[in-house]
Amino acid sequence: MLKRVGVMAVFSIGEMAVPFTIRKSSRAKNISITVSMDGVTVTAPGYVSEHEISSFIEKKRKWISQKVSNYEEQKKRKPRETEFVDGENLKFQGDDFLLQVLEYDGKTTKAALKGDRFVVHLNRGLLLDTRREEVQAKLEQLYRDKAREAVLERLEYFKSKLGVDYNGLRIKDQKTRWGSCSKNGNLNFNWKIVIAPSDIIDYIVVHELCHLLHMNHSKEFWETVASQIPGYKDKKRWLKENGPGLKL
Template sequence: MAESRPRTVDLAGETIEYEVRHSSRATRSRLSVDTSGVTVVVPEGASVRPAALLRDHAEWVVEHARKAAARRERLPERRFEPGATFPFLGEPHEVVVERRSYSVVGDETLRLASHHVADTSVKRALETLYRRRARDRFERLADEYAAAMGVDYDRIEVRNQRTKWGSCSTSGTISLNWRLQLAPPEIGEYVVVHEVAHRRELNHSPAFWDLVGEHDPAYERHRAWLADNGLQLIFSEEDL
């Protein structure tokens, strides 16, 4: 998908910055407005006037651009350097870089192996640590709840989905977002319960929610927490 430099257009009295992306997979032109900005996606080779398309949907674009701007203000500031603070299971932890064999989570610290940081970066070393701890925890929880529900699953995949916290395929692969390790422990546990429950009910029927509620009586509160606070689990701009 080819990208263009940012452009501007006046819509409903506001100057909106936007980008045009040409896509070989797109079958028609479409507009996208999210925390990363306003984008006009155009099929490869199509003759489209992006500014005209934006003006045709001016009110919609401006309304969603304002909402996206408000969401951006809520994004956490991340500094990928020693002394910075990152949440781990909902609690602030300070980043420490030191000589050690491998990175670990300590008491209120994320202790990174200096050789890993030198070979990659603080950011990459942090993500590796989060992912490793996520896999250990997700597999343990999935085994526990699968046994309690009388179901099985094929495997756990630790991923970084932009718009999903978890998913369950018909083949039994459960995918879970490693950024749940930034959230309070009950939030990630709710997502595991949710996805394991899909091994019995591959839908969102009343029977499915009854099963989730049986193993997480506070699931409605946990689901609401994710809806209200999901932006706080953004690790870097690449997640947007």
């Protein structure tokens, strides 16, 4: 049953009371439903009645329930905040790496990747309040550098296979995107992709390279992606489910 609550609506699915945002749009041709971590949005043409919207939601009940449940599970699996202290495990290319924080007499904080460890050298005289900030800042810069290395390597590999070339590369701190491609052939990648397994990095790199051939998400675009990443749908699903947890 659909109940109006201000600008929102609440729909009962089993024991769950799921909040919906109802949007009327003159550009919409059909009723559509979007489920995200932030909630459920129903978009409908302006002439569609609440009864029709309610009926459409009822038809999609099972699908909505599954999607909402998946996002609830993701929230439960939300990783704890990193404290950036000695002995912690950090995710890097899908694996756990030990963080080693060592004190020394040098004035500059240094971070390096050594085998399966991240080693940070920290001035022993630093105040406790500033230690975490120092370690976090140096590790983030190191992750950015490693992301550039990983992306460059995979770009070189896949661009020759696809017969394309790009203009420029930037590693950025993007909040909602893992990568992007401009009409000028410039590629941008989120530095946090280096936290993901290598096969996910490959998918993101190929995705953006394919935009150099198809600046859309057409059938031809996805066929080109599939030519390099046959299981791209699994990678895409993994990224959607686990992407929010890819953080340092």
